[in-house]
Amino acid sequence: MNVLKHILLGSVVICGFASATLAQDKMTVGFSQVGSESGWRAAETAVTRQEAEKRGVDLKFADAQQKQENQIKAIRGFIAQGVDAILLAPVVATGWNDVLAEAKDAEIPVVLLDRGIDAPEDLYLAAVASDQVKEGAVAGKWLVDNVGSKACNVVELEGTVGSSPAINRKKGFDDTVGATSNIKVIASQTGDFTRSKGKEVMESFIKAHNGGKDICALYAHNDDMAVGAIQAIKDAGLKPGTDILVVSIDGVPDIFQAIANGEANATVELTPNMAGPAFDALEAYKKDKTVAQKSIVTESKLFTASDDPKGQYEARKGLGY
Amino acid sequence: MKWIKPQYIAFLIVLLLNFALFRGFFTISIQDGRLFGSLIDVFNRGAPVAILAVGMTAVIATKGVDLSVGAVMAVAGAVAASLIQSGQPLGIVILAALGIGLLCGLWNGFLVAVLDLQPIIATLILMVAGRGIAQLMTEGRIVTFNDPGLIYIGSGALLTIPMPVVIAGVLMVVATLIMRRTALGLFIESIGVNRSASTYAGLRSKTLLIGVYAFCGLCASIAGLIAAADIRGADANNAGLWLELDAILAVVIGGTSLLGGRFSIPLSVLGALIIQGMNTGILLSGFPSEFNLIVKAFVVIVILMVQSPIVGNILTFMRPTPAPTAVPAPGEKTS
Numbered sequence: 001m002n003v004l005k006h007i008l009l010g011s012v013v014i015c016g017f018a019s020a021t022l023a024q025d026k027m028t029v030g031f032s033q034v035g036s037e038s039g040w041r042a043a044e045t046a047v048t049r050q051e052a053e054k055r056g057v058d059l060k061f062a063d064a065q066q067k068q069e070n071q072i073k074a075i076r077g078f079i080a081q082g083v084d085a086i087l088l089a090p091v092v093a094t095g096w097n098d099v100l101a102e103a104k105d106a107e108i109p110v111v112l113l114d115r116g117i118d119a120p121e122d123l124y125l126a127a128v129a130s131d132q133v134k135e136g137a138v139a140g141k142w143l144v145d146n147v148g149s150k151a152c153n154v155v156e157l158e159g160t161v162g163s164s165p166a167i168n169r170k171k172g173f174d175d176t177v178g179a180t181s182n183i184k185v186i187a188s189q190t191g192d193f194t195r196s197k198g199k200e201v202m203e204s205f206i207k208a209h210n211g212g213k214d215i216c217a218l219y220a221h222n223d224d225m226a227v228g229a230i231q232a233i234k235d236a237g238l239k240p241g242t243d244i245l246v247v248s249i250d251g252v253p254d255i256f257q258a259i260a261n262g263e264a265n266a267t268v269e270l271t272p273n274m275a276g277p278a279f280d281a282l283e284a285y286k287k288d289k290t291v292a293q294k295s296i297v298t299e300s301k302l303f304t305a306s307d308d309p310k311g312q313y314e315a316r317k318g319l320g321y
Numbered sequence: 322m323k324w325i326k327p328q329y330i331a332f333l334i335v336l337l338l339n340f341a342l343f344r345g346f347f348t349i350s351i352q353d354g355r356l357f358g359s360l361i362d363v364f365n366r367g368a369p370v371a372i373l374a375v376g377m378t379a380v381i382a383t384k385g386v387d388l389s390v391g392a393v394m395a396v397a398g399a400v401a402a403s404l405i406q407s408g409q410p411l412g413i414v415i416l417a418a419l420g421i422g423l424l425c426g427l428w429n430g431f432l433v434a435v436l437d438l439q440p441i442i443a444t445l446i447l448m449v450a451g452r453g454i455a456q457l458m459t460e461g462r463i464v465t466f467n468d469p470g471l472i473y474i475g476s477g478a479l480l481t482i483p484m485p486v487v488i489a490g491v492l493m494v495v496a497t498l499i500m501r502r503t504a505l506g507l508f509i510e511s512i513g514v515n516r517s518a519s520t521y522a523g524l525r526s527k528t529l530l531i532g533v534y535a536f537c538g539l540c541a542s543i544a545g546l547i548a549a550a551d552i553r554g555a556d557a558n559n560a561g562l563w564l565e566l567d568a569i570l571a572v573v574i575g576g577t578s579l580l581g582g583r584f585s586i587p588l589s590v591l592g593a594l595i596i597q598g599m600n601t602g603i604l605l606s607g608f609p610s611e612f613n614l615i616v617k618a619f620v621v622i623v624i625l626m627v628q629s630p631i632v633g634n635i636l637t638f639m640r641p642t643p644a645p646t647a648v649p650a651p652g653e654k655t656s
Contacts, residue, residue, distance in 0.1 A: 036461050038558070161610050194559040195463065195552040200366055207359045208343055224463070228552055235476065237352050254465065287591035294429035321462060 001160070025203055027286070028058040030078030031087040031275075035066045040272060042186060042320030044114070048087070048275035055279055072099045079106045079240060085125075085282045087114040087275060090297050109285055121294060126281045128274045128296045130188040132165050136172025136221075138268045139247045141198065142302055143217055144180055146245070146265075152216040155205045156188040157198050157229060159221040169221045169249060186214075191225040196220035198225030202232035202243045212238050217245035223267055241265055251303060252321045256313040261303055266304045274298065328591045329420045331624045335598040336360075343605040355478040359601060361486075367597030368485035369394075369544040369561075373568035374575070374589040375489075375496050381572050384513040384581030385433060385440035387534065390541040390568055393425045394561030397545030399455040401471065402464040402555035411470040411615030419542050425451065426538020430531030448565065455557035464605030465554035475550025485547045489590070492543070497586045499596060506584075509533060513581025567596055574624055595624065 029052065036042050045061070052059035060083065062074035067248045068091050079102055080087050086103060088110055089203035090096065100123035103110050109125035118126055124296035143154070154177065160165030170188075177183045187205050191198040198220060212233065218240075220226035233240040240246055248255060251269035260266035277296045285291060303312060339359070340346045349358035373390050380387045401418040405411070427446055432443035466472075467570045477484040500506030512526050520526045524543030544564075549555045569579075577584040599620050603613050626632050 039462050042461055158610055161613075170373065187607055188609070189604055190613070192559070195554065195556055196548060196559065199552060200362075200600075201604055203362055203366075204359070204601060207345065207362070208605045224556075231476075231552070235352070235355075236357070254463075320460065 015182075026056055026058060027282070028060065028081075028284070029085045029087060029279075030060045030062065030074070030081070030083040032062050032064060032071045032072075032074040032089065034064055034089050034091045036063065036320075039294055039321035040250065040270065043272035043316070044089070044274060046319045047272045051273065051275045051279055054232075057285075064089055064091060068095060075099050075103060076111075079108060082106075083108060084286070086110045087113055087278055088124075089274075090115050090117050093118045096304075097123065097308045098289045103275035109282065111281060113274040113278060117181055125285060125291055126278070126294055126296055128277045128281075128298060129296045130270050130300060132168035133172040134297075135249050135268045135270065136174075137176045138300045138302050139169075139219060139249055139266070140173040140176030142247055142266045142304070143183065143219070143245070144176060147183060147216070150216075152183045153186045153209070153214055154183060154217045154219055155202075155209070155215050156185050156221040157191040157218065157225040158188055159190065159193045159225075161190050163193075166193075166221055173219055183217075185219075191192060191220070191228070193222050193224060195224045195228035195235050198228030200228075202226075202229035202255075203235070206232065206236045206238075212236050212244060215244050217247065220246070220248040223248045223250040223252045226264060227254050227258060227259060233298055234263075239263075251312075251316070253316040253319075255265075256309040256316065258302070259303070259309040260313060262305070266302060269299075269301045271298050271301070293298060324400050324410035326576070326588060327624075327628045328541065328588050328595070331574070331627065332591055332595050332598065335602065336363075337597055339363075339598060339605060342602055346605070351481060354481060354640040355483060356481050359605060361483065361599050362482045363594060363601050364486045366601065367594045368483075369547050370508050370564060370567045370571055370596060371489045372492055372547070373564060373588045374546040374571040374593045375492055375586055376537030377565075377568040378572050378575065378577055378584050378586050378589040379500075379509060380440070380537045381569070381577050381579060382509050382513045382581055382584035383530060383533055384461075384516070384568065385530075386428075386444065386579070387429060387537045387541075388441065388444040388565050389425065389429060389447035389451055390537065390544070391561035391564040392448050392455070393422050393538055393541035393565065394545030394548055394556050395421050395455035395555075396451050396458075397542035398549030398555040398560045399458040399464065399557050401546055401549055403458055403464055405466045405468045405471055406464060411468065414471065415474075415546065418546050419539060420536045422540075422542020422545065423535050424538070425541070426535035427531060429538065430534030433534060434527040434530035452557065455555075455560070459555055459557045461558065463554045463556045467553065471550050472553055473550070475553075477548050485551070488543065488547065489547070492540070493586060493590050500586065509583065510527040513584075516608065566573070566594070571596055572622075574628075577626060599635075 005194060031048060033045055049059060064070035064074060075086060085188050086108055090112060096117050096119045100110060100119060104123055112127040114129050116129060158170060189201045191201045209215050218229055220229060226246055230240040230246060233244050238244060246264040247266045250267045251267050255264055255267045346359045349356055349360060377387060397418040400421050404414045404417055429444050429447060432438045433440050474484055479487045496648050508524055508529055512529060516526055545561060548560050571592035572589045574595055575585055575589035577589060600618055603616055
């Protein structure tokens with residue numbers, strides 16, 4: 001309790017100090033993050049802090065350690081502190097109605113990051129998320145554009161069975177590639193989004209298809225599985241990136257290094273910058289009380305060897321991936 | 322005919338099934354000075370679980386269980402990757418990784434032998450906390466390394482045999498010799514059958530129990546080193562995840578009873594190979610991923626049914642020749 005008092009007192013003093021010395025319109029935003037279960041999540045937190053600093057936003061950060069009750073507590077705390085806005089990366093889809101209604105009563109706009117929720121739309125200002133089907137489609141389009149009219153057998157490393165990125169990224173890719181007659185997915189297995197399973201499954205794919213000579217490309221639902229598979233391709237005496245094309249999704253630092261080394265060909269970025277568009281929406285709302293879009297979809301950008309993979313690797317290395 | 326164990330037949334059937342699904346299953350070639358083929362994959366990929374199963378067999382023979390081996394794998398991998406990244410020499414890195422595994426095992430042994438906690442609860446603590454420790458060490462990232470010496474443990478080869486297979490094989494032989502050429506194996510079985518009786522008979526049960534758990538932790542850290550070296554990185558979130566269950570299953574397929582007592586390390590290793598044979602077969606078959614678990618469960622049920630003494634008795638009963646009565650059924654205790 002004592003610690004809490006100190007923190008509260010401290011923040012009151014700092015807030016008072018800040019508002020006295022700085023311009024009146026400096027925004028204070030509370031950010032309730034899920035936790036740090038993956039490298040991407042850590043990068044999202046790091047980028048959100050960077051964006052806040054760049055825009056002169058005073059960011060209050062709360063890590064919920066994968067628990068909804070912690071997120072609800074954090075949001076109530078933000079409301080009590082009278083923040084100007086709240087960013088919420090929800091851990092689950094349901095159970096948000098009450099606390100979001102409290103925020104609405106306090107006239108604090110809430111923006112959702114990277115996951116949607118089951119709640120009436122008027123309880124939040126906007127939702128920023130990526131389009132997973134589109135990510136798969138962008139990866140598929142890269143392959144279609146690069147293979148041309150040649151016959152091409154693709155092996156696919158799926159994510160965890162039943163998870164929404166695995167289902168959606170498969171659908172986007174299959175729909176795009178299925179429209180052509182020369183590209184065929186000949187094998188598809190789950191690699192559980194991990195490097196070790198990606199490597200093990202790729203080893204079997206290679207053996208089952210004539211020592212890998214019948215495989216023209218690998219599509220992996222995330223970069224980690226692709227990194228594992230690249231090692232399996234090398235162990236089989238083939239050249240990843242040349243003998244077997246490699247395209248995957250996420251944009252983690254290690255895949256950029258692989259692209260720089262010519263061992264992978266393309267990755268579709270799942271941007272950790274969900275906060276940028278959220279801050280844009282908040283600033284616009286603050287200025288003239290309008291919301292341009294309820295659902296903001298982030299760009300699914302394709303990176304290849306021509307997009308300075310070395311520079312991308314250096315830029316991402318420190319983000320906590 | 323007594324020496325033909327049902328596990329041999331099960332392994333043979335799994336291999337033949339794989340051959341039926343994929344004709345090139347037994348084809349072996351040499352690639353970069355290393356044996357290369359699906360059969361080699363079964364041994365190579367099965368090695369970490371086989372190593373876990375060696376330690377787990379000893380623990381289960383004492384009527385215990387170690388749920389923390391998967392988490393200890395993650396911890397050992399994280400220690401190795403962080404140290405090698407900070408420029409420590411390979412010898413220190415390996416010793417530290419094995420040392421931390423030994424320490425984890427000693428902790429489990431202390432809880433079980435000295436504090437008398439039930440093994441399933443005592444090791445559950447480290448199963449949860451160990452992964453947390455590994456995540457703290459790596460900050461949730463995959464810590465990658467390029468040290469050729471450390472990578473050699475996972476993807477190198479000795480006389481064309483993949484290193485993980487060599488390590489698992491040596492460990493199996495050494496552990497079996499120590500257990501069977503000395504009285505140690507007998508002591509462990511006796512603790513598993515009746516701990517207090519063994520203590521009254523003059524066995525130092527506490528010390529033995531602590532030693533068995535420490536050995537299991539050591540095995541887990543060896544498996545953790547191999548898993549990290551294989552992907553050239555420590556993945557604290559996924560390394561060894563759920564492998565404790567595969568290890569327990571391997572021991573059970575190997576015919577060691579969860580109630581303690583009689584055990585066999587080579588048969589547990591064979592159990593691990595049967596599990597991996599199934600996994601590799603599923604990957605080669607081209608079934609959709611949704612079928613993986615169902616196929617695996619079905620094969621496990623069949624294997625365990627074949628080993629069940631009751632099913633064995635029924636089969637013997639249906640045979641025309643009179644059944645031998647002197648041979649005890651597998652799993653039955655003779656103490």
